[in-house]
Protein backbone atom coordinates (compact mmCIF):
# COMPACT_ATOMS: atom_id res chain seq x y z
CA UNK A 1 0.00 0.00 0.00
CA UNK A 2 1.26 3.48 -0.81
CA UNK A 3 1.86 5.71 2.19
CA UNK A 4 -0.09 8.59 0.69
CA UNK A 5 -3.85 9.22 0.65
CA UNK A 6 -5.25 11.36 -2.16
CA UNK A 7 -8.31 13.53 -1.71
CA UNK A 8 -10.04 15.16 -4.61
CA UNK A 9 -12.21 18.23 -4.02
CA UNK A 10 -13.55 19.67 -7.28
CA UNK A 11 -10.63 19.87 -9.70
CA UNK A 12 -7.92 19.80 -7.09
CA UNK A 13 -6.18 16.76 -5.63
CA UNK A 14 -4.54 16.92 -2.22
CA UNK A 15 -2.14 14.42 -0.75
CA UNK A 16 -1.96 13.42 2.89
CA UNK A 17 0.51 11.07 4.58
CA UNK A 18 -0.65 7.79 6.08
CA UNK A 19 0.33 7.06 9.67
CA UNK A 20 0.89 3.44 10.68
CA UNK A 21 0.63 2.03 14.18
CA UNK A 22 2.74 -0.82 15.54
CA UNK A 23 -0.21 -3.20 14.98
CA UNK A 24 -0.59 -1.96 11.39
CA UNK A 25 -3.58 0.29 12.01
CA UNK A 26 -3.62 2.96 9.35
CA UNK A 27 -4.75 6.56 9.66
CA UNK A 28 -4.80 9.49 7.26
CA UNK A 29 -2.91 12.38 8.80
CA UNK A 30 -5.13 15.35 7.99
CA UNK A 31 -3.37 17.91 10.16
CA UNK A 32 -2.68 20.02 7.06
CA UNK A 33 -6.19 19.64 5.56
CA UNK A 34 -7.79 22.91 6.59
CA UNK A 35 -4.80 25.05 5.70
CA UNK A 36 -4.24 23.35 2.33
CA UNK A 37 -7.88 23.44 1.22
CA UNK A 38 -9.00 26.88 2.28
CA UNK A 39 -11.03 25.77 5.25
CA UNK A 40 -12.37 22.29 4.45
CA UNK A 41 -12.69 20.13 7.56
CA UNK A 42 -13.89 16.58 8.25
CA UNK A 43 -17.05 15.71 10.14
CA UNK A 44 -17.48 12.53 12.16
CA UNK A 45 -20.16 12.64 14.88
CA UNK A 46 -19.33 10.27 17.73
CA UNK A 47 -15.75 10.13 16.32
CA UNK A 48 -16.41 6.68 14.87
CA UNK A 49 -13.59 7.14 12.31
CA UNK A 50 -11.41 9.66 14.08
CA UNK A 51 -8.19 8.98 15.93
CA UNK A 52 -7.66 11.75 18.46
CA UNK A 53 -4.08 10.86 19.33
CA UNK A 54 -1.26 8.37 19.02
CA UNK A 55 -0.98 6.29 22.15
CA UNK A 56 1.33 3.53 23.39
CA UNK A 57 -0.85 2.42 26.31
CA UNK A 58 -3.65 0.08 25.22
CA UNK A 59 -4.22 -1.88 22.05
CA UNK A 60 -7.57 -3.32 21.17
CA UNK A 61 -8.83 -5.02 18.07
CA UNK A 62 -12.61 -5.03 18.12
CA UNK A 63 -12.93 -7.50 15.26
CA UNK A 64 -10.64 -10.09 16.80
CA UNK A 65 -11.62 -9.42 20.42
CA UNK A 66 -8.07 -8.49 21.52
CA UNK A 67 -7.23 -6.25 24.46
CA UNK A 68 -3.66 -5.58 25.62
CA UNK A 69 -2.17 -3.17 28.12
CA UNK A 70 1.33 -2.07 27.06
CA UNK A 71 1.59 -5.21 24.93
CA UNK A 72 0.47 -7.71 27.60
CA UNK A 73 -2.76 -9.62 26.98
CA UNK A 74 -5.65 -8.89 29.31
CA UNK A 75 -6.11 -12.62 29.86
CA UNK A 76 -2.54 -13.00 31.15
CA UNK A 77 -2.65 -9.86 33.28
CA UNK A 78 -5.99 -10.86 34.85
CA UNK A 79 -4.53 -14.25 35.74
CA UNK A 80 -1.01 -13.37 36.84
CA UNK A 81 -0.79 -9.74 37.95
CA UNK A 82 -2.37 -7.74 40.73
CA UNK A 83 -4.12 -4.42 40.28
CA UNK A 84 -1.30 -2.23 41.60
CA UNK A 85 1.21 -3.90 39.26
CA UNK A 86 -1.16 -3.28 36.36
CA UNK A 87 -1.62 0.34 37.46
CA UNK A 88 2.16 0.80 37.45
CA UNK A 89 2.43 -0.88 34.05
CA UNK A 90 -0.25 1.33 32.51
CA UNK A 91 1.08 4.57 33.96
CA UNK A 92 4.83 4.08 33.53
CA UNK A 93 4.96 1.66 30.59
CA UNK A 94 6.76 -1.38 32.08
CA UNK A 95 5.97 -4.03 34.66
CA UNK A 96 7.58 -2.92 37.93
CA UNK A 97 10.40 -4.72 39.70
CA UNK A 98 9.65 -5.66 43.31
CA UNK A 99 11.59 -2.57 44.50
CA UNK A 100 9.77 -0.24 42.11
CA UNK A 101 6.40 -1.60 43.18
CA UNK A 102 7.26 -1.34 46.88
CA UNK A 103 8.35 2.27 46.46
CA UNK A 104 5.25 3.12 44.41
CA UNK A 105 2.99 1.66 47.10
CA UNK A 106 4.91 3.32 49.96
CA UNK A 107 4.53 6.68 48.20
CA UNK A 108 0.81 6.01 47.68
CA UNK A 109 0.34 5.12 51.34
CA UNK A 110 2.06 8.35 52.37
CA UNK A 111 -0.68 10.17 50.47
CA UNK A 112 -3.61 8.00 51.51
CA UNK A 113 -4.89 10.66 53.88
CA UNK A 114 -7.75 12.93 52.88
CA UNK A 115 -8.09 16.34 54.53
CA UNK A 116 -10.58 16.01 57.37
CA UNK A 117 -12.49 19.04 56.05
CA UNK A 118 -13.59 16.94 53.06
CA UNK A 119 -15.94 15.28 55.55
CA UNK A 120 -17.87 18.57 55.74
CA UNK A 121 -18.46 18.38 51.99
CA UNK A 122 -19.63 14.77 52.27
CA UNK A 123 -21.95 15.72 55.10
CA UNK A 124 -23.59 18.38 52.95
CA UNK A 125 -24.80 15.77 50.42
CA UNK A 126 -28.19 14.16 50.99
CA UNK A 127 -27.90 10.44 51.78
CA UNK A 128 -29.74 9.56 48.57
CA UNK A 129 -27.28 11.46 46.33
CA UNK A 130 -25.93 9.26 43.55
CA UNK A 131 -22.40 8.13 44.55
CA UNK A 132 -20.99 9.05 41.12
CA UNK A 133 -22.05 12.69 41.59
CA UNK A 134 -20.54 12.68 45.07
CA UNK A 135 -17.29 11.08 43.85
CA UNK A 136 -16.93 13.51 40.97
CA UNK A 137 -17.46 16.47 43.32
CA UNK A 138 -15.02 15.16 45.93
CA UNK A 139 -12.36 14.46 43.31
CA UNK A 140 -12.71 17.99 42.02
CA UNK A 141 -12.61 19.32 45.60
CA UNK A 142 -9.23 17.61 46.10
CA UNK A 143 -7.79 20.27 43.80
CA UNK A 144 -8.63 22.93 46.37
CA UNK A 145 -7.01 20.94 49.16
CA UNK A 146 -3.91 20.09 47.09
CA UNK A 147 -3.19 23.18 44.97
CA UNK A 148 0.38 22.05 44.28
CA UNK A 149 -1.02 19.24 42.12
CA UNK A 150 -2.52 21.61 39.56
CA UNK A 151 0.43 23.04 37.64
CA UNK A 152 2.49 19.97 36.97
CA UNK A 153 5.10 20.64 34.35
CA UNK A 154 7.86 18.24 35.34
CA UNK A 155 7.72 14.45 35.54
CA UNK A 156 8.47 14.75 39.23
CA UNK A 157 5.44 17.00 39.81
CA UNK A 158 3.33 14.57 37.80
CA UNK A 159 4.53 11.66 39.90
CA UNK A 160 3.55 13.49 43.09
CA UNK A 161 0.06 14.22 41.75
CA UNK A 162 -0.29 10.59 40.62
CA UNK A 163 0.59 9.00 43.97
CA UNK A 164 -1.65 11.53 45.71
CA UNK A 165 -4.72 10.53 43.72
CA UNK A 166 -3.88 6.81 43.81
CA UNK A 167 -3.79 7.15 47.60
CA UNK A 168 -6.79 9.40 48.16
CA UNK A 169 -9.23 8.03 45.58
CA UNK A 170 -9.96 4.71 47.34
CA UNK A 171 -10.55 6.65 50.57
CA UNK A 172 -13.12 8.84 48.77
CA UNK A 173 -14.76 5.78 47.19
CA UNK A 174 -15.06 4.08 50.58
CA UNK A 175 -16.35 7.26 52.23
CA UNK A 176 -19.00 7.63 49.54
CA UNK A 177 -20.31 4.17 50.42
CA UNK A 178 -20.00 4.61 54.18
CA UNK A 179 -21.84 7.92 54.13
CA UNK A 180 -24.71 6.23 52.30
CA UNK A 181 -24.78 3.50 54.89
CA UNK A 182 -24.49 5.86 57.86
CA UNK A 183 -21.14 4.43 58.93
CA UNK A 184 -18.25 6.48 60.40
CA UNK A 185 -15.56 7.24 57.83
CA UNK A 186 -12.51 5.00 57.72
CA UNK A 187 -8.87 5.64 56.76
CA UNK A 188 -7.73 2.07 56.22
CA UNK A 189 -4.40 0.73 57.35
CA UNK A 190 -0.80 0.97 56.11
CA UNK A 191 -0.43 -2.72 56.90
CA UNK A 192 -2.78 -3.80 54.13
CA UNK A 193 -2.30 -4.16 50.38
CA UNK A 194 -4.04 -1.74 47.98
CA UNK A 195 -7.08 -3.91 47.23
CA UNK A 196 -7.29 -5.32 50.77
CA UNK A 197 -7.35 -1.76 52.06
CA UNK A 198 -10.20 -0.85 49.71
CA UNK A 199 -12.32 -3.74 50.98
CA UNK A 200 -11.53 -2.95 54.61
CA UNK A 201 -12.30 0.75 54.24
CA UNK A 202 -15.58 -0.08 52.56
CA UNK A 203 -16.85 -2.88 54.75
CA UNK A 204 -15.33 -2.75 58.25
CA UNK A 205 -18.01 -2.14 60.87
CA UNK A 206 -17.04 0.21 63.75
CA UNK A 207 -17.66 -2.49 66.36
CA UNK A 208 -15.99 -5.41 64.62
CA UNK A 209 -12.81 -6.68 63.01
CA UNK A 210 -12.98 -7.12 59.25
CA UNK A 211 -11.93 -10.52 58.07
CA UNK A 212 -10.44 -10.34 54.61
CA UNK A 213 -11.71 -13.06 52.33
CA UNK A 214 -9.17 -14.16 49.65
CA UNK A 215 -12.03 -14.86 47.22
CA UNK A 216 -13.22 -11.26 47.53
CA UNK A 217 -9.67 -9.89 47.18
CA UNK A 218 -9.07 -11.98 44.10
CA UNK A 219 -12.43 -11.08 42.54
CA UNK A 220 -11.98 -7.35 43.12
CA UNK A 221 -8.39 -7.47 41.86
CA UNK A 222 -9.61 -9.09 38.65
CA UNK A 223 -12.51 -6.70 38.14
CA UNK A 224 -10.30 -3.66 38.67
CA UNK A 225 -7.69 -5.00 36.22
CA UNK A 226 -10.32 -5.68 33.56
CA UNK A 227 -11.63 -2.12 33.86
CA UNK A 228 -8.22 -0.42 34.14
CA UNK A 229 -7.98 1.00 30.62
CA UNK A 230 -9.76 0.87 27.31
CA UNK A 231 -8.02 3.41 25.07
CA UNK A 232 -9.97 6.42 23.80
CA UNK A 233 -13.45 5.72 25.21
CA UNK A 234 -15.83 8.51 26.28
CA UNK A 235 -14.47 9.10 29.79
CA UNK A 236 -10.81 8.72 28.80
CA UNK A 237 -11.20 11.13 25.90
CA UNK A 238 -12.84 13.49 28.39
CA UNK A 239 -9.88 13.21 30.77
CA UNK A 240 -7.44 13.87 27.91
CA UNK A 241 -9.38 16.81 26.52
CA UNK A 242 -9.91 18.49 29.89
CA UNK A 243 -6.27 17.85 30.77
CA UNK A 244 -5.21 19.33 27.43
CA UNK A 245 -6.21 22.77 28.76
CA UNK A 246 -3.72 22.08 31.61
CA UNK A 247 -6.62 22.07 34.07
CA UNK A 248 -4.78 19.65 36.37
CA UNK A 249 -5.09 15.94 37.02
CA UNK A 250 -7.83 15.97 39.67
CA UNK A 251 -10.12 18.30 37.69
CA UNK A 252 -9.58 16.16 34.57
CA UNK A 253 -10.42 12.99 36.51
CA UNK A 254 -13.53 14.58 37.97
CA UNK A 255 -14.75 15.29 34.43
CA UNK A 256 -13.92 11.70 33.45
CA UNK A 257 -16.00 10.39 36.36
CA UNK A 258 -18.99 12.41 35.14
CA UNK A 259 -18.56 11.01 31.63
CA UNK A 260 -18.35 7.48 32.99
CA UNK A 261 -21.58 7.93 34.94
CA UNK A 262 -23.83 7.78 31.85
CA UNK A 263 -25.78 4.54 31.22
CA UNK A 264 -24.33 4.21 27.72
CA UNK A 265 -20.84 4.03 29.27
CA UNK A 266 -19.87 2.96 32.81
CA UNK A 267 -23.38 3.47 34.16
CA UNK A 268 -24.32 0.37 32.18
CA UNK A 269 -23.28 -1.95 35.03
CA UNK A 270 -25.94 -0.44 37.31
CA UNK A 271 -28.45 -0.41 34.45
CA UNK A 272 -27.74 -4.10 33.68
CA UNK A 273 -28.52 -5.23 37.19
CA UNK A 274 -31.64 -3.09 37.39
CA UNK A 275 -32.76 -4.56 34.07
CA UNK A 276 -32.09 -8.15 35.17
CA UNK A 277 -34.00 -7.54 38.39
CA UNK A 278 -36.93 -6.04 36.49
CA UNK A 279 -37.01 -9.08 34.17
CA UNK A 280 -36.97 -11.43 37.15
CA UNK A 281 -39.75 -9.47 38.89
CA UNK A 282 -41.74 -9.63 35.67
CA UNK A 283 -41.67 -13.44 35.76
CA UNK A 284 -38.32 -13.98 34.02
CA UNK A 285 -39.78 -13.71 30.51
CA UNK A 286 -36.55 -12.97 28.63
CA UNK A 287 -38.27 -13.31 25.24
CA UNK A 288 -40.52 -10.37 26.04
CA UNK A 289 -37.48 -8.18 26.72
CA UNK A 290 -35.67 -9.41 23.62
CA UNK A 291 -38.73 -8.26 21.68
CA UNK A 292 -38.67 -4.85 23.36
CA UNK A 293 -34.95 -4.44 22.58
CA UNK A 294 -35.59 -5.13 18.89
CA UNK A 295 -38.65 -2.88 18.63
CA UNK A 296 -37.52 0.45 17.14
CA UNK A 297 -40.59 2.17 18.65
CA UNK A 298 -39.51 1.08 22.13
CA UNK A 299 -36.61 3.00 23.72
CA UNK A 300 -35.59 -0.12 25.69
CA UNK A 301 -32.11 -1.46 24.91
CA UNK A 302 -30.60 -4.62 26.22
CA UNK A 303 -28.17 -3.11 28.70
CA UNK A 304 -24.76 -4.78 28.78
CA UNK A 305 -24.99 -5.65 25.07
CA UNK A 306 -23.16 -3.99 22.25
CA UNK A 307 -19.96 -2.03 22.13
CA UNK A 308 -18.66 0.78 19.98
CA UNK A 309 -15.46 -1.09 19.24
CA UNK A 310 -16.00 -4.81 19.89
CA UNK A 311 -17.94 -6.26 17.01
CA UNK A 312 -17.03 -9.86 17.73
CA UNK A 313 -16.87 -10.35 21.48
CA UNK A 314 -15.59 -8.39 24.45
CA UNK A 315 -12.62 -10.40 25.81
CA UNK A 316 -13.26 -8.95 29.28
CA UNK A 317 -16.81 -10.35 29.24
CA UNK A 318 -15.44 -13.88 28.78
CA UNK A 319 -13.14 -13.55 31.80
CA UNK A 320 -15.87 -11.96 33.90
CA UNK A 321 -18.48 -14.58 33.06
CA UNK A 322 -16.12 -17.28 34.30
CA UNK A 323 -15.23 -15.20 37.37
CA UNK A 324 -18.93 -14.69 38.19
CA UNK A 325 -19.46 -18.45 38.23
CA UNK A 326 -16.37 -18.97 40.43
CA UNK A 327 -17.08 -16.14 42.88
CA UNK A 328 -20.71 -17.08 43.38
CA UNK A 329 -19.70 -20.72 43.82
CA UNK A 330 -16.88 -19.89 46.25
CA UNK A 331 -19.01 -17.53 48.30
CA UNK A 332 -21.87 -20.01 48.27
CA UNK A 333 -24.26 -17.43 46.79
CA UNK A 334 -27.15 -18.63 44.67
CA UNK A 335 -28.39 -15.73 42.63
CA UNK A 336 -31.40 -16.26 40.34
CA UNK A 337 -30.29 -13.13 38.51
CA UNK A 338 -27.37 -15.14 37.11
CA UNK A 339 -29.84 -17.54 35.49
CA UNK A 340 -31.76 -14.63 33.94
CA UNK A 341 -28.46 -13.24 32.63
CA UNK A 342 -27.38 -16.56 31.13
CA UNK A 343 -30.80 -17.06 29.53
CA UNK A 344 -30.72 -13.60 28.00
CA UNK A 345 -27.20 -14.10 26.70
CA UNK A 346 -28.12 -17.46 25.15
CA UNK A 347 -31.10 -16.00 23.35
CA UNK A 348 -29.31 -12.89 22.16
CA UNK A 349 -26.41 -14.88 20.74
CA UNK A 350 -28.85 -16.86 18.59
CA UNK A 351 -31.09 -13.97 17.62
CA UNK A 352 -30.77 -12.65 14.06
CA UNK A 353 -31.18 -8.99 15.14
CA UNK A 354 -28.27 -9.27 17.57
CA UNK A 355 -26.18 -11.45 15.24
CA UNK A 356 -26.64 -9.02 12.31
CA UNK A 357 -25.62 -6.04 14.41
CA UNK A 358 -22.77 -7.93 16.08
CA UNK A 359 -24.16 -7.23 19.55
CA UNK A 360 -22.38 -9.30 22.21
CA UNK A 361 -22.34 -9.07 26.01
CA UNK A 362 -19.88 -6.40 27.10
CA UNK A 363 -17.70 -6.19 30.24
CA UNK A 364 -20.57 -4.91 32.33
CA UNK A 365 -23.06 -7.64 31.61
CA UNK A 366 -21.66 -9.86 34.35
CA UNK A 367 -19.66 -7.47 36.57
CA UNK A 368 -22.74 -6.34 38.54
CA UNK A 369 -23.53 -9.92 39.50
CA UNK A 370 -20.09 -10.24 41.09
CA UNK A 371 -20.34 -6.86 42.83
CA UNK A 372 -23.73 -7.87 44.21
CA UNK A 373 -22.34 -11.15 45.52
CA UNK A 374 -19.62 -9.11 47.25
CA UNK A 375 -22.25 -7.03 49.07
CA UNK A 376 -21.69 -3.85 47.09
CA UNK A 377 -24.92 -1.83 46.61
CA UNK A 378 -26.10 -1.38 43.01
CA UNK A 379 -25.62 2.39 43.04
CA UNK A 380 -21.93 1.87 43.82
CA UNK A 381 -21.24 -0.30 40.76
CA UNK A 382 -20.16 2.56 38.51
CA UNK A 383 -18.00 3.91 41.33
CA UNK A 384 -16.22 0.54 41.37
CA UNK A 385 -15.67 0.93 37.64
CA UNK A 386 -14.14 4.37 38.27
CA UNK A 387 -11.84 2.84 40.87
CA UNK A 388 -10.58 0.37 38.27
CA UNK A 389 -10.33 2.95 35.50
CA UNK A 390 -8.29 5.38 37.63
CA UNK A 391 -4.83 4.15 36.49
CA UNK A 392 -5.95 4.17 32.85
CA UNK A 393 -7.16 7.75 33.08
CA UNK A 394 -3.92 8.73 34.84
CA UNK A 395 -1.78 6.96 32.21
CA UNK A 396 -3.62 8.66 29.37
CA UNK A 397 -3.42 12.07 31.02
CA UNK A 398 0.31 11.63 31.68
CA UNK A 399 0.96 10.49 28.12
CA UNK A 400 -0.96 13.47 26.76
CA UNK A 401 1.05 15.91 28.91
CA UNK A 402 4.42 14.27 28.15
CA UNK A 403 3.70 14.37 24.43
CA UNK A 404 2.84 18.05 24.83
CA UNK A 405 -0.38 17.57 22.92
CA UNK A 406 -2.19 20.76 21.89
CA UNK A 407 -5.43 21.81 23.56
CA UNK A 408 -8.35 19.70 22.30
CA UNK A 409 -10.67 21.90 20.31
CA UNK A 410 -12.76 20.30 17.55
CA UNK A 411 -14.39 22.32 14.80
CA UNK A 412 -17.98 22.19 13.52
CA UNK A 413 -20.05 22.64 10.42
CA UNK A 414 -22.42 25.48 11.24
CA UNK A 415 -26.02 24.81 10.12
CA UNK A 416 -27.82 27.66 11.92
CA UNK A 417 -29.35 30.94 10.72
CA UNK A 418 -27.39 33.31 8.51
CA UNK A 419 -26.94 36.91 9.62
CA UNK A 420 -30.31 38.48 10.43
CA UNK A 421 -31.47 41.72 11.93
CA UNK A 422 -32.30 42.04 15.61
CA UNK A 423 -36.02 42.59 16.30
CA UNK A 424 -37.02 44.66 19.34
CA UNK A 425 -38.97 42.70 21.95
CA UNK A 426 -42.24 44.61 21.44
CA UNK A 427 -42.12 43.81 17.72
CA UNK A 428 -41.61 40.03 17.98
Ligand code: ACO
Nearest residue numbers: 263264265266268293301302303304305306307308357362
Ligand atom coordinates in the same frame (compact mmCIF):
# COMPACT_ATOMS: atom_id res chain seq x y z
N1 ACO B 1 -29.96 -3.35 22.49
C1 ACO B 1 -30.68 -3.31 21.34
N2 ACO B 1 -30.21 -2.78 20.18
C2 ACO B 1 -28.97 -2.28 20.19
C3 ACO B 1 -28.16 -2.29 21.36
C4 ACO B 1 -28.70 -2.85 22.53
N3 ACO B 1 -27.98 -2.89 23.65
N4 ACO B 1 -26.97 -1.72 21.08
C5 ACO B 1 -27.02 -1.36 19.79
N5 ACO B 1 -28.22 -1.69 19.25
C6 ACO B 1 -28.63 -1.52 17.85
C7 ACO B 1 -28.99 -0.09 17.55
O1 ACO B 1 -30.37 0.17 17.76
C8 ACO B 1 -28.59 0.02 16.10
O2 ACO B 1 -29.59 -0.61 15.32
P1 ACO B 1 -29.93 -0.06 13.85
O3 ACO B 1 -28.66 -0.22 13.05
O4 ACO B 1 -31.05 -0.95 13.38
O5 ACO B 1 -30.34 1.37 14.02
C9 ACO B 1 -27.34 -0.84 16.00
O6 ACO B 1 -27.50 -1.82 17.04
C10 ACO B 1 -26.03 -0.09 16.20
O7 ACO B 1 -26.09 0.59 17.45
P2 ACO B 1 -25.40 2.00 17.75
O8 ACO B 1 -26.10 2.65 18.91
O9 ACO B 1 -25.29 2.79 16.48
O10 ACO B 1 -23.95 1.53 18.16
P3 ACO B 1 -22.89 2.42 18.93
O11 ACO B 1 -21.57 1.85 18.61
O12 ACO B 1 -23.12 3.86 18.69
O13 ACO B 1 -23.27 2.18 20.49
C11 ACO B 1 -23.38 1.27 22.66
C12 ACO B 1 -22.60 1.31 21.32
C13 ACO B 1 -23.62 2.70 23.19
C14 ACO B 1 -22.53 0.52 23.69
C15 ACO B 1 -24.73 0.54 22.43
O14 ACO B 1 -24.49 -0.78 21.96
C16 ACO B 1 -25.60 0.50 23.70
O15 ACO B 1 -26.35 1.45 23.94
N6 ACO B 1 -25.49 -0.61 24.52
C17 ACO B 1 -26.24 -0.68 25.76
C18 ACO B 1 -25.52 0.12 26.84
C19 ACO B 1 -24.24 -0.54 27.33
O16 ACO B 1 -24.20 -1.73 27.63
N7 ACO B 1 -23.17 0.28 27.45
C20 ACO B 1 -21.88 -0.19 27.98
C21 ACO B 1 -20.81 -0.12 26.93
S1 ACO B 1 -19.35 -0.83 27.54
C22 ACO B 1 -18.68 0.32 28.53
O17 ACO B 1 -18.85 1.50 28.41
C23 ACO B 1 -17.84 -0.19 29.56
